[in-house]
Amino acid sequence: MKVKSRIWIEHNDQIFLGLGRVRLLEQILLDGSINKAAKSLKMSYKKAWKLVDSMNEVSEKPLVKTSSGGKGGGGTLVTSFGKQMISHFRELETKSFEFFDAQSKQLNDWK
Amino acid sequence: MKVKSRIWIEHNDQIFLGLGRVRLLEQILLDGSINKAAKSLKMSYKKAWKLVDSMNEVSEKPLVKTSSGGKGGGGTLVTSFGKQMISHFRELETKSFEFFDAQSKQLNDWK
Numbered sequence: 001m002k003v004k005s006r007i008w009i010e011h012n013d014q015i016f017l018g019l020g021r022v023r024l025l026e027q028i029l030l031d032g033s034i035n036k037a038a039k040s041l042k043m044s045y046k047k048a049w050k051l052v053d054s055m056n057e058v059s060e061k062p063l064v065k066t067s068s069g070g071k072g073g074g075g076t077l078v079t080s081f082g083k084q085m086i087s088h089f090r091e092l093e094t095k096s097f098e099f100f101d102a103q104s105k106q107l108n109d110w111k
Numbered sequence: 112m113k114v115k116s117r118i119w120i121e122h123n124d125q126i127f128l129g130l131g132r133v134r135l136l137e138q139i140l141l142d143g144s145i146n147k148a149a150k151s152l153k154m155s156y157k158k159a160w161k162l163v164d165s166m167n168e169v170s171e172k173p174l175v176k177t178s179s180g181g182k183g184g185g186g187t188l189v190t191s192f193g194k195q196m197i198s199h200f201r202e203l204e205t206k207s208f209e210f211f212d213a214q215s216k217q218l219n220d221w222k
Binding site for chain 1: 112113114115116117118119120121122127195199203206207210211214218221
């Protein structure tokens, strides 16, 4: 038997960050653009922008900043707060995997 | 910020027990009948029977036993294995709430 889980973070009772949103942030970090990140993840542009807007709205501080024009033609940055949230989510995920692995062992010992 | 989670138990990579199934088992224990339990939970009979069949199939030992006729006209029993699984699931749930509460605190301390 194996204990499985899905985790997410809420802020003021609204979904703030889950695996899908974190994967998107990570991809924006890699691609420097929401549109490119959406393409990499085979997600529609519309969905990607909606997720980014929703995250920024729920968050106390923006996770992602877009700039248009200028040198390099603009693009999208993950803020330092956004980067910290990615780290915290991934750390939380690792800890919860460890926790549930231990719980699975207990369940199998009992059985 | 609050860390939220949904947990379930798999057995041989198949869903074995989640909150919905455990609620159904608990209600069968209270009502002594799958049909009555389905009614109490406002669930269709078909869905309730399907869930019970699925649980018994995935499980090494039956969780629920139905008998027809005899003194009292038959009914449905949760086996002692089934009762232990209810306890284990609820215990797991409590432990994971505690775990994620602690994680939420860490997240808010950091913020």
